[in-house]
Amino acid sequence: MKRTRTTAMKEHIGERVRVQGWLHSLRQLGGINFLVIRDGWGTAQAVAETPQEIAPLEQANAGVESIITVEGRIEAMPQAPGGAELHDLHIEVLSPIQEVLPVTLSKRNLKASIPTLLDHAVLTNRHPQRRAIFKLSSAMLYGFRQTLLQQGFTEIQTPKITASATESGANVFKLDYFGRPAYLAQSPQFYKQIMVGVFERVFEVGPVFRAEPHDSTRHLNEYVSLDVEFGFIEDHFTVLEMLRVVLAGILTTLKEQCAAELELLRAEVPAIPEQFPHIHFSDAQELIYKLHKVDVRGEPDLSPQDEQWLGAWAKEEFGSDFLAVTGYPMRKRPFYTHADPQHPEFSNSFDLLFRGTELVTGGQRLHRYEDYLTALQKAGLPLEPFEHYLEAFRYGMPPHGGFAIGSERLLMQLLGLQNVKLAATFPRDLTRLVP
Amino acid sequence: MKRTRTTAMKEHIGERVRVQGWLHSLRQLGGINFLVIRDGWGTAQAVAETPQEIAPLEQANAGVESIITVEGRIEAMPQAPGGAELHDLHIEVLSPIQEVLPVTLSKRNLKASIPTLLDHAVLTNRHPQRRAIFKLSSAMLYGFRQTLLQQGFTEIQTPKITASATESGANVFKLDYFGRPAYLAQSPQFYKQIMVGVFERVFEVGPVFRAEPHDSTRHLNEYVSLDVEFGFIEDHFTVLEMLRVVLAGILTTLKEQCAAELELLRAEVPAIPEQFPHIHFSDAQELIYKLHKVDVRGEPDLSPQDEQWLGAWAKEEFGSDFLAVTGYPMRKRPFYTHADPQHPEFSNSFDLLFRGTELVTGGQRLHRYEDYLTALQKAGLPLEPFEHYLEAFRYGMPPHGGFAIGSERLLMQLLGLQNVKLAATFPRDLTRLVP
Known part of the structure; x- marks a missing residue:
């Protein structure tokens, strides 16, 4: 399956596609897991409705900034970033990351002093x-x-x-x-x-x-x-x-x-x-x-x-x-x-x-x-x-x-x-x- | 009169235009003076059929690389560079140059050793x-x-x-x-x-x-x-x-x-x-x-x-x-x-x-x-x-x-x-x- 960029998801609603990038964030809400995947162009949301779907992340102990591939079906979702999200996921971990980040990247604003932000520019430039x-x-x-x-x-x-x-x-x-x-x-x-x-x-x-x-x-x-x-x-x-x-x-x-x-x-x-x-x-x-x-x-x-x-x-x-x-x-x-x-x-x-x-x-x-x-x-x-x-x-x-x-x-x-x-x-x- | 680039002369045949640039070369042939004017994009030939036309160059003692303005009528001329040349000239000298160039710019090939060419790159880059x-x-x-x-x-x-x-x-x-x-x-x-x-x-x-x-x-x-x-x-x-x-x-x-x-x-x-x-x-x-x-x-x-x-x-x-x-x-x-x-x-x-x-x-x-x-x-x-x-x-x-x-x-x-x-x-x- 050819890779689809996060910014192009809306053009493929109803299709099954493959998205690759960094695990930007992962949060649980009422038994459902919401993943945000970040690639070189933007971010996309993926929704794991069953524990099986996110099991690969747990098995690899893959935290944020891990490199992952997510295959899924695109559904229109006006509230999601980009107006679409992935469902029915098949996740693969290419490179698992266990490190705790010195600065959180998944919040809307970077919460760090300018010196800290610049000391870790290698990482914070990804925000x-x-x-x-x-x-x-x-x-x-x-x-x-x-x-x-x-x-x-x-x-x-x-x-x-x-x-x-x-x-x-x-x-x-x-x-x-x-x-x-x-x-x-x-x-x-x-x-x-x-x-x-x-x-x-x-x-x-x-x-x-x-x-x-x-x-x-x-x-x-x-x-x-x-x-x-x-x-x-x-x-x-x-x-x-x-x-x-x-x-x-x-x-x-x-x-x-x-x-x-x-x-x-x-x-x-x-x-x-x-x-x-x-x-x-x-x-x-x-x-x-x-x-x-x-x-x-x-x-x-x-x-x-x-x-x-x-x-x-x-x-x-x-x-x-x-x-x-x-x-x-x-x-x-x-x-x-x-x-x-x-x-x-x-x-x-x-x-x-x-x-x-x-x-x-x-x-x-x-x-x-x-x-x-x-x-x-x-x-x-x-x-x-x-x-x-x-x-x-x-x-x-x-x-x-x-x-x-x-x-x-x-x-x-x-x-x-x-x-x-x-x-x-x-x-x-x-x-x-x-x- | 608006300035015309040397490379655009062919689009203005029959018109009177204004060309500006460096006096790239000047040679006499059977009483007729052929000027080549170089601007930032190319070169154009101008033909002075009377002594009056080139008198401004002589009065200012303006040699090659002088900055000049030439007004003239464009005629099609297949043999000339760019397929056109200027006639019936009105020349104005903006900045006369009397210096002898250390390297001649008007020949097809630069005749200079590599060290000389590089020592005078300020000038030779104009070739x-x-x-x-x-x-x-x-x-x-x-x-x-x-x-x-x-x-x-x-x-x-x-x-x-x-x-x-x-x-x-x-x-x-x-x-x-x-x-x-x-x-x-x-x-x-x-x-x-x-x-x-x-x-x-x-x-x-x-x-x-x-x-x-x-x-x-x-x-x-x-x-x-x-x-x-x-x-x-x-x-x-x-x-x-x-x-x-x-x-x-x-x-x-x-x-x-x-x-x-x-x-x-x-x-x-x-x-x-x-x-x-x-x-x-x-x-x-x-x-x-x-x-x-x-x-x-x-x-x-x-x-x-x-x-x-x-x-x-x-x-x-x-x-x-x-x-x-x-x-x-x-x-x-x-x-x-x-x-x-x-x-x-x-x-x-x-x-x-x-x-x-x-x-x-x-x-x-x-x-x-x-x-x-x-x-x-x-x-x-x-x-x-x-x-x-x-x-x-x-x-x-x-x-x-x-x-x-x-x-x-x-x-x-x-x-x-x-x-x-x-x-x-x-x-x-x-x-x-x-x-």
Whole structure:
């Protein structure tokens, strides 16, 4: 008999089928045993009305998480998960488990502190809610790539071991490369810009490494960055519009592919407006002064409180969960940032706020070789470590820009998770290197 | 005027359009100037019949690789690349380049030694043949993912920084993780197995790091691994069949999406048979003895010469570019390898040969906790570094297996490249850390 997936049971009502997976739970109620079997896609309920039917479990002393095969007849049952359940069972135990689980998987919510949950991620990742998060993560990557491929982008893979620290030299992991020092990539920034010279429109999905000694709910020391860079732009507004298209593509994919997961997590996918509302950095500071009587004018950056206020204003003013703040001061942006030609103390860059918290940073980059020489000098940086990067600009680069989305952080904010570590299968932080 | 991509010119014959990109080449022939403009997707020819038309290039002293905009009327021209060319030109120089290129990009073939080509990868990656390779690489990832998603797999991302060396402790890059030693992942092997416990069917596309001190044409110290692992298999033949489906999916995608690139590189995509022909390791040794009078019987592995002989035999016997050699001796396989239940000195594993060279290794893994304890003891390995990995097996794992494809090596072998470094945008080897 061919195996039927738990999620396909409803299509086989009245048939006898074979389901395989983990014994997710087993409970007795008035002489009847209710089994839940979990496979890679979902769960199914099986009902054993006689002791003979569950005898194989008892003989093998098979507890939860045992690997079992259950043959049975599918009956429609509106109250059961998936609208169907198995009856008249023939159970076989492939791999019996007698261990007591450190964390119960069969309850609707995982009852464990975050450290315990992460210590036992090998096991807790099997919980339906954890699986739903990672299923959404997978769909997010799918939506990201599909949208960009439709926009004429090419996917690239660039090296994660580099000869010099990417941007600042701070917060990089150092390693021994055959006796020479090398560093883990903080971002594919330089490589994606170089590859704009090759394909014009490129994206990359890959790990980045930040040796930031923060222990916060918003930081990971290794995360998956969704990087986009493209040429022949007008300015940072071209980049912002591409970001809007990409986020819309991701969210549409989540709704199409993960309705069950979103429901399980009680998450609501926000609407993406036709255009992101936007406000210039200095106007944002004026607005905060006007609305809240707090004078942050002249500050080089926005505080979390400022961002919260602006998010609330965007919601009220435009009914939008999103707000782009443009034109951040040049002095707080990296050396490759393109200045606003009219007001060179401000940059052609933006932060996209989502519900009052920074979600994505992006903008226009310098594209002329001479401008890079000036910018590096101004930043007090030597030329030598940037030799190969600069080669791209010596030999012709179009106006270009891009953005980077931290995939775990996007998921955290969409789902309202309390800690970004919950959005990673096996997170890395200051003290956590296992599992 | 909206921009038209070079690859879409044929759809606009008779219209006046705007093309933007790099000045790929400029040559004069009998008073007429022929320009080739390269954009992110292809190249287009433009014909300047009057000196006025190319005057902007001369005024700006704009040489090859300058960024230009060319407006013109499209005429059908069967001899021109893409079957059309631009006439009656209006040229604008966005960014003039006066530099002499270290490597000429406008010739059909790149005339440079491999070291020179790689030293200037920032520039040489712009050459149409190099672009074709990376376009194929992008399509390969697309075909890999699409095929697996159709087969019910979930994409995962697992950490690249680990607390202990993945398999053997040899050939790993060591790094400083906030004062503690850590290692770069040699493979996602343990994590993908753990995630079979979560989703049954998983795949990952990500970098892996091998500190192998080889300087060969077949090794990279960082490469992109295409990893697959799935549960509820019969044995290694279930895995081999999935590999066949995946390779067929990749090759179909290449043919569908990259016909122009394959033609440019004069590459022929091999046919995937309905089933891979296969031969047991010991039968293969017998066959070599019979055909070539060389006695390798009892050797623990096949030599490159052995693989060549077997590849030639498969071609003659089955008309197949592929041959699976199954049942390699256990003593040369990693500890998690599942033995052949009938002949425990041999393994339930395989190497897939392509045209007489090893392409992919895969097989069935152990799935019972007790079997892991025995295997680790036999291999003389301590339990402690494997504590979290073993947790997956303590709490129930189905029979499972998988394989890993080195993406650059697959591309090298498909295209007949002389060096695997030519299949990477910015390769890393013993001495190469830049660009």
